[in-house]
Amino acid sequence: MNVTLFNAKPYDQQFFREAAQAFGHDINFLEVPLNSTTAVLAKGAEAVCVFVNDVVSAAVLQELAALGVKLIALRCAGYNNVDLIAAGELGLSVVRVPAYSPYAVAEHTLALILTLNRKTHRAYNRVREGNFALTGLMGFDLHGKTVGLIGLGQIGRVTAGILKGFGCRVLGFDVNQSEEAVALGVEFTDLHRLYAESDIISLHCPLTPETLHLINEESIARMKDGVMLINTSRGGIIDTKAVIKGLKCEKIKYLGLDVYEEEGNLFFEDQSAKVIQDDVFMRLLSFNNVLITGHQAFFTTEAMRNIAEITLQNISDFEQGKALTNQVRP
Template sequence: MKHPILPIKSKVTFFSTQIYDKVFFEKYNTDFDYELDFFDTQLNEQTVKLISNTDVVCVFVNDVVNASVIQQLAERKVRIIALRCAGFNNVDLEAAKKHNLKVCRVPAYSPEAVAEHAMAMILTLNRKTHKAYNRVREQNFSLNGLLGFDLHGKTVGIIGTGNIGKAFSKIIKGFGCKVLAFDIVTDSEMEKNGVTSVSLETIFKESDIISLHCPLNEKTKHLIDKKSLSIMKDHVMIINTSRGALIQTSDVIKALKKGKVGYLGIDVYEQEEKLFFRDLSEDIIQDDAIQRLMSFPNVLVTAHQAFFTNEALTQIALVTFNNIESLLAQNDIDNKAALLV
């Protein structure tokens, strides 16, 4: 009696895997039935050798997917690079195209998750709730040093009016703020909702709070630097939940020391691949810049946490699997924003 030939499962290899990645991807894999292989290490020129008989590699924000890595992926017959995030600045798209590798991403999972985290950082820095929490636990009920300001009536500048910037504009409008926005393409929907489109220079000059929601590319790298900081208001608040390299760290440290920057909230950091998503509580951190930043009482650092909600992780898993399924079946994706190469 002949046994039926079962179809071979496609294999997806994950890098930079955290516990929650396994939980959500294994949960939703029941509808797709892929073979899943998880590595907690970062993908780079050395770890690419861990890949064996894999159709798809699934990577995150700090994985290294440069020309050398892509060449090795192609040599190992990998067909798809699936980003489980929106940003793709860490992938050499030209190299992927040269080696005929498809590259897909999750262009929108939960814009509200990131926008709400940006708002949480603003409120925390302003009203110093993190400091108040620690004080009260030590039975210190003094209000000295906890003075904040009304958000109502303040001018908030948004740089980047994609899904996250748009979600953030709705939140901050609810606080009675004057909202300015800059992007290379004017968003008419935001303008109908009372957001004023202005130049980047106007954002820098007029904003009490600046929130970054633009992608990282050659034009936006170190958008916040000595030059742009010099024309901002004194004691400006800067929030970055997008990509670390939007800010020139050494320049913002100098601005903090001078009081030019009054508040800084960062969920991302230019050298975060050596720090974030790891427990380094027993280590001596060698990065002097992040240590200096964390020494300021008016700086709030979170470790790339903005996306971290149940809804966002669910969408990331489902969209990633759907992208892979479409590419394996027809070499294309209906959602063109998800397909990079």
């Protein structure tokens, strides 16, 4: 099929070119993101390939359908940026990559936890300046702590397994209680108990109307004083202004983010020569107990290879009229 791949970074092009040799699709790589202005660039394509911050609204989908596009191929797990109802009405199929390397995100979650706890990022900068003082660098033993995981899909379960290896007690909340998670030693519970007992809370759930701003003033108030909060899932699960209030009153003692609700205008681009206009984001950066990475948790060689291969297989299945096992419906 003729495929237009929007938001194509050099690494996207590398892995998709390598994987495409086995599938035979003709891929047109565009550096620009998909939105109402750029949708016209998909002219001649039967499928478009998009990422987490591309705009796949009803208006964009209407324009794509008018151009002859039949398939929206997401090269990610999340699909909250796609108007699925509009896609269905227009006869457009939507497919995604439901799982690539759960180890990538799970291991990055632990990187955030360990860095915030042991303050290795601050220690690194001190030592480079010849400052070997330990004051302000004290952490805590992860062993024996209670970690609450909200979302026990593949990534959540891998995270649970790693945490159990550290000797943590793991509480879990999910609409589905998997036997695999129970076998790992996860104690399933409700959110009230998870908030009240967890020293660390890590988010691994999709962004849905039910999880939008799941972490808000009310839920933060239920948490233990000095809690560590980690989010490597979707930015909208957290009400950022409520979290800032929690940081200011020290209810939240540590915050690790790989995602941000308004990241679409910030992440995946070099903003170093610009004045960032997002005051809420800049307020987050002003806290010395906040660690932010730019949506890189997924970014490993293994994950990128999986993403390219699964995305192209989804496109081949559509082209050949096979069942779309990774199709997303309203």
